[in-house]
Amino acid sequence: xxxxxxxxxxxxxxxxxxxxxxxxxxxxxxxxxxxxxxxxxxxxxxxxxxxxxxxxxxxxxxxxxxxxxxxxxxxxxxxxxxxxxxxxxxxxxxxxxxxxxxxxxxxxxxxxxxxxxxxxxxxxxxxxxxxxxxxxxxxxxxxxxxxxxxxxxxxxxxxxxxxxxxxxxxxxxxxxxxxxxxxxxxxxxxxxxxxxxxxxxxxxxxxxxxxxxxxxxxxxxxxxxxxxxxxxxxxxxxxxxxxxxxxxxxxxxxxxxxxxxxxxxxxxxxxxxxxxxxxxxxxxxxxxxxxxxxx
Amino acid sequence: xxxxxxxxxxxxxxxxxxxxxxxxxxxxxxxxxxxxxxxxxxxxxxxxxxxxxxxxxxxxxxxxxxxxxxxxxxxxxxxxxxxxxxxxxxxxxxxxxxxxxxxxxxxxxxxxxxxxxxxxxxxxxxxxxxxxxxxxxxxxxxxxxxxxxxxxxxxxxxxxxxxxxxxxxxxxxxxxxxxxxxxxxxxxxxxxxxxxxxxxxxxxxxxxxxxxxxxxxxxxxxxxxxxxxxxxxxxxxxxxxxxxxxxxxxxxxxxxxxxxxxxxxxxxxxxxxxxxxxxxxxxxxxxxxxxxxxxxxxxxxxxxxxxxxxxxxxxxxxxxxxxxxxxxxxxxxxxxxxxxxxxxxxxxxxxxxxxxxxxxxxxxxxxxxxxxxxxxxxxxxxxxxxxxxxxxxxxxxxxxxxxxxxxxxxxxxxxxxxxxxxxxxxxxxxxxxxxxx
Numbered sequence: 233x234x235x236x237x238x239x240x241x242x243x244x245x246x247x248x249x250x251x252x253x254x255x256x257x258x259x260x261x262x263x264x265x266x267x268x269x270x271x272x273x274x275x276x277x278x279x280x281x282x283x284x285x286x287x288x289x290x291x292x293x294x295x296x297x298x299x300x301x302x303x304x305x306x307x308x309x310x311x312x313x314x315x316x317x318x319x320x321x322x323x324x325x326x327x328x329x330x331x332x333x334x335x336x337x338x339x340x341x342x343x344x345x346x347x348x349x350x351x352x353x354x355x356x357x358x359x360x361x362x363x364x365x366x367x368x369x370x371x372x373x374x375x376x377x378x379x380x381x382x383x384x385x386x387x388x389x390x391x392x393x394x395x396x397x398x399x400x401x402x403x404x405x406x407x408x409x410x411x412x413x414x415x416x417x418x419x420x421x422x423x424x425x426x427x428x429x430x431x432x433x434x435x436x437x438x439x440x441x442x443x444x445x446x447x448x449x450x451x452x453x454x455x456x457x458x459x460x461x462x463x464x465x466x467x468x469x470x471x472x473x474x475x476x477x478x479x480x481x482x483x484x485x486x487x488x489x490x491x492x493x494x495x496x497x498x499x500x501x502x503x504x505x506x507x508x509x510x511x512x513x514x515x516x517x518x519x520x521x522x523x524x525x526x527x
Numbered sequence: 528x529x530x531x532x533x534x535x536x537x538x539x540x541x542x543x544x545x546x547x548x549x550x551x552x553x554x555x556x557x558x559x560x561x562x563x564x565x566x567x568x569x570x571x572x573x574x575x576x577x578x579x580x581x582x583x584x585x586x587x588x589x590x591x592x593x594x595x596x597x598x599x600x601x602x603x604x605x606x607x608x609x610x611x612x613x614x615x616x617x618x619x620x621x622x623x624x625x626x627x628x629x630x631x632x633x634x635x636x637x638x639x640x641x642x643x644x645x646x647x648x649x650x651x652x653x654x655x656x657x658x659x660x661x662x663x664x665x666x667x668x669x670x671x672x673x674x675x676x677x678x679x680x681x682x683x684x685x686x687x688x689x690x691x692x693x694x695x696x697x698x699x700x701x702x703x704x705x706x707x708x709x710x711x712x713x714x715x716x717x718x719x720x721x722x723x724x725x726x727x728x729x730x731x732x733x734x735x736x737x738x739x740x741x742x743x744x745x746x747x748x749x750x751x752x753x754x755x756x757x758x759x760x761x762x763x764x765x766x767x768x769x770x771x772x773x774x775x776x777x778x779x780x781x782x783x784x785x786x787x788x789x790x791x792x793x794x795x796x797x798x799x800x801x802x803x804x805x806x807x808x809x810x811x812x813x814x815x816x817x818x819x820x821x822x823x824x825x826x827x828x829x830x831x832x833x834x835x836x837x838x839x840x841x842x843x844x845x846x847x848x849x850x851x852x853x854x855x856x857x858x859x860x861x862x863x864x865x866x867x868x869x870x871x872x873x874x875x876x877x878x879x880x881x882x883x884x885x886x887x888x889x890x891x892x893x894x895x896x897x898x899x900x901x902x903x904x905x906x907x908x909x910x911x912x913x914x915x916x917x918x919x920x921x922x923x924x925x926x927x928x929x930x931x932x933x934x935x936x937x938x939x940x941x942x943x944x945x946x947x948x949x950x951x952x953x954x955x956x957x958x959x960x961x962x963x964x
Contacts, residue, residue, distance in 0.1 A: 359590065371563065371618035375556030375592075384590050386561040387618065420562040427560065 236283040236450050239331075239494040240275060243267045243298045244290040248485055252318045254394050255486035267481035271298070274448075274455065274477055274489055281453040286496065288331045294324050299487045300494040301399055302352040303328045306337070307381050308504065314350040315342040317368050340380070346373030351494055352397035356502035357404035360428050361385045364398025383504075386428055388421030394441070399490045401440065403447045404501030405454065405472065409433070411447060411463065413440035433466050443479070443488030449500050457488045548607040549600040551581065551701050554619040556592050559585065564595055567619045576601040576610045581702060596622065596697055627652040627699030629672055629692040636685050638669045643694040645670060645681050646702055647905040647929075652679045653699040663882065664904035670694040683878075685871050730933055731940065734910050735947040737886045738773045746885025747775040751899045752840075753892030754782035755914075755937050757796045762787055762840050764941035769843040773948065776880045777844055777851040778899055779892070781862040784827065784841050784853050788863075789817040791839035818861035826864035852876045854895065878902050886910075889930075891937045893918045905929050912940050 248261050275285055291297055302321070304313040311332045316322045332339050342348040346369075353369040354377070355362050361383050363374035371387040378385030388398070392415065395401040401416035402425070409431040414422045426432065435444040442459040454472050456463065457479040467474040479488045498505025558564040571578045582596040597619065601607035611621055630639040647666040651658045654677040661670055661679045668681035672692045679694075687693070694700060741748045756765055768774050786796045794800055798810025807813070824830040831845040844851045854873035855866045867873040881887070881902050889896040889911040896911055900922045903909065909930040911919045919932030933940065 365618075366616060371616065372620060375554075375558075375618050378556050379592055382590060384557050384560065386557055387563060388561070389566075389617070420566045424561045 234497055236281075236500075237286060237496040238278055238283045238448075238450075239286050239288060239300045239303065239496050240271075240492060241288045241298045241300050242290050243271045243482075245292045245295055246271075246290075246298045246482075246485075247295045249295050250320045252320055253396050253486040255484060257484070260484065262481045262484050270477070270479050270481055271492065274479065274492060277453075277455050277475055277477055278448065278450060278493070281450040281455070283450050286335075288328065291323075291327055294321075294327070296321055296485065296487075297324050297327070298482070299352070299485075299491040301487075301491045302349045302397070303494050304332065304350040305348075305354045305377070306351070306494070306496055306498065307383075308498075309336070309338055310340055310381075311337040312340045312342060312348065312350070312377060312380075314352075315347050316349060317347040343373045343376035343380075346370040346376070348373045348377070349397060352399050352491065355398060355402065355404055356383075356499055356504070357410055357429055358407035358501065359384060359503045362398065362402060362404070362425060362428065363387045364390045364402070366390050367393060367396040386424045388424055389418040390416055390421075391418045392416045394486075395445075396486065397491070399446055400443065400486075400488075401445050403445045403449065403490060404429070404499060405433075405447075405449055406501050407503050409470070410501070411435060411445050413437075413445050416440070431470075433463070433470070435460070435463050439463055443483055446488035446490040448489045448493050451500060455489050457483060547600045547602060548604050549598055550607060550611060551596060551598050551622040552611065552614060552619040553594065553596045553622050553697065554614075554617075555594040556618065557586070558593050558595060558618075563617055564593075567597070567614045567617050570614055570617070571597075571599055571610055574601075574610045574613065575606055582697065622698055622701065625698040626654055626656065627670075627672070627694045628696050630695045632687050632689050632691045632693055635689050636687060638684060638687060638693050639695055641695040642669045643696060643700055644668075647901075647903065649703040649904070649906060651701050651703075652694055653701075654679070658701070663878075664906075665878070665902055667901065670700070683874070686875070727933065727935060727940075727943070730910075730931070731943045731947055734888070734944060735951055737908065737910075738768075738888075738944075738948060739952060741885045742772055744885065747883050748773055749776040749778060749881050749884045749887040749899070750774050751778045751887065751889040751892060751895050752783050753779070753890065753895065754786045754796075755891035756941070757783060757786040757790055757840070758799070759936070759938040760801050761938045761941040762790060764945045765840050766838075766843045767945050768948075769840070769847050769849055771948065772847075774849055776884070777840070777849055778854070778877055778880065778895060779851070780854055780856055780895060781859040781866045783892075784851075784863055784865070785814050785818055785861065787840040788821060788827070788830075788836060789814045791836055791842060792817050792820065815860060818863055822861065822864050824864075828865075850880050852880050854898070856894070874898070874902070881907075888912070889918075889922075890941070893921065897921055900930065903929075912937065 246267050248256050248258050251258055279285060302314055304311045313325060313329045313332060329339055349368045353364040361378060363385050365371040365374055365387050366389045374385050374387045395416035401413040403411040410429045411433045413435050439460045439462055443457045444460040444463045447454050447456045452472050454467055455475045455477060458476040460476055464474040482488055554567060568578055577600050579598045580595055581598050584594045586593045599610055601610055632639060645666055645668045647664060649664060650661040652661060652670060654672060659677055659679055661681060663681045665681045668683050670679050671682045672679050738748060756762055790796050790801055793813040795807050795810045795813050798807055798813055800807050821827055821830050824833060824835050827841050828845050830836040831842055836842050853866045855862050855868040867876060884907050887903060887907055887909045891913055896918060910933060911922055911930050912933040912935055914936055916934050919930060922930045
């Protein structure tokens with residue numbers, strides 16, 4: 233089996249320099265040293281879980297570049313690089329495009345006239361791309377991306393500004409199972425997800441605000457911020473290995489474990505990864521030196 | 528009357544209708560599974576607008592996207608804009624924001640792939656930001672755009688020429704359903720499923736009113752007729768309609784003209800004497816002899832001029848300048864010299880003949896009725912009188928929704944119609960008569 237590969241960005245220039253979501257407060261700021269420690273802690277857990285980590289170079293003045301989940305949507309050897317809604321993050325785009333280009337991905341533009349914030353708002357669960365819209369990404373863009381990739385897309389409306397990306401309220405664990413916080417979605421979105429995902433693990437308000445849904449999944453390992461004990465119990469009963477690691481400096485910016493990562497070889501929950509990954513990527517994607525093919 | 532409340536869009540009423548503003552949007556993707564489509568529709572109605580789904584295509588497989596084209600209407604420009612803005616957030620985008628897309632025909636007689644297939648309803652296309660009306664509206668055609676000044680017209684497949692610019696896709700095309708009258712008129716009343724139970728007297732009175740209106744407004748009335756008009760002895764009523772200026776175009780086949788001429792020359796129709804109903808010796812040959820005489824004369828018109836043909840429906844057509852097209856079929860005897868045996872050429876002539884039609888009366892013919900129904904825009908009212916209900920049903924099934932069906936024997940229908948017209952307008956006011964041939 234191919235080793236999971238995850239893109240991260242060291243928080244060398246991370247900080248709260250602007251406010252583009254309700255979590256951010258420039259006056260409170262973030263502790264830079266602590267942030268690096270927390271990021272290292274997460275990275276270590278991912279490596280321990282068997283993932284190979286690739287890193288995009290941090291850039292001064294782009295504090296949110298650490299949130300690599302928002303870099304784009306990877307689909308096999310293709311990537312749709314994000315077009316950020318807020319000007320404060322748009323400077324990340326050329327940098328990310330460059331990284332994907334250098335690593336052999338076929339880069340595709342976001343559909344004209346639409347915003348799209350990558351795996352922050354578009355997550356495969358089984359054959360379906362569940363896609364959050366309204367706050368950061370646009371429904372129309374999701375529909376067009378779905379048409380382009382030839383996959384089923386279910387755009388779901390996000391209605392709570394604190395859960396401004398889909399990955400803050402929904403996390404596929406497998407093709408048939410996901411964690412979610414339904415209160416962040418409108419009624420249609422809840423019904424659409426309930427119709428598409430067989431097993432849904434609901435988190436409560438308190439743990440949702442601890443970013444319980446912003447989990448990184450590597451095989452049976454699920455990593456979240458601390459303070460998610462109720463979720464831990466639910467995951468344990470389903471046979472998942474749940475690990476909690478402090479990420480408080482990042483939650484001040486509205487992101488947590490999942491936001492700090494981008495799965496480059498396809499999430500475990502994506503059917504296309506299981507069905508095609510070994511041959512197509514191994515053959516076609518000249519990914520970097522850190523890539524490993526050990527089993 | 529129940530109230531002064533504004534009527535809904537779907538209920539005709541005597542209450543004046545508030546002007547409606549409309550625009551079309553399209554939404555595509557997995558709009559059923561994601562509930563985006565019901566959500567968009569809910570938003571429209573919750574905001575005080577209404578909608579009509581003009582086109583919907585549902586994906587067959589799990590990964591196949593669906594498509595819906597929705598007409599949004601609202602009783603105010605501002606409200607419409609608000610609704611459009613709201614539903615745009617969910618991926619429903621106005622079709623009107625785009626010009627229509629065009630592709631050059633790469634061969635004669637066939638459209639480019641993806642061509643826009645027309646309906647019989649009033650249509651506009653957007654070219655260089657301006658909406659222009661599509662001329663010669665007809666169902667099952669393509670739309671050809673010409674420049675200087677920009678113009679659009681329906682063109683049948685067979686008539687397309689290489690290099691003509693054809694509209695492809697749905698973007699930049701809008702279709703207007705037939706306007707609903709604020710007031711219930713006879714045709715609204717009749718516009719329901721075909722039935723043998725309708726009060727025919729009321730309907731025939733309404734048809735008479737239409738014929739009078741057309742004559743008053745100088746609009747063309749098209750009659751599409753089958754040979755049963757002659758077999759049932761109703762030819763004389765059609766002659767009266769022609770003489771009184773109620774008919775400007777006759778569309779028929781070889782049979783109607785043949786049996787009409789047979790009747791004029793021999794007094795029989797398919798060998799049956801129309802006066803006493805008896806079978807005449809060698810009467811079965813009469814229609815062939817009639818055809819032969821017309822062919823020898825060089826056609827119906829020369830036969831009238833020479834005095835060979837002295838009465839009957841075709842005689843009256845020639846005498847009164849009624850344009851007629853006789854379209855041939857595979858089983859025709861003869862046929863008469865005037866019969867157009869090239870089906871495409873017959874279509875072209877019929878298309879040209881119905882272009883300015885104000886009303887169309889189809890009597891006792893299935894194939895010709897369907898053919899003409901296909902050619903007429905939805906704005907032309909059609910009455911189809913036939914003993915066979917399936918004729919009317921077939922017309923409606925093929926998209927001629929403007930058709931009112933009247934299940935009746937031809938003779939009493941024609942007799943009642945002529946009587947109704949004579950009662951309404953005993954003296955002929957404006958003769959349509961053409962110069963004597």
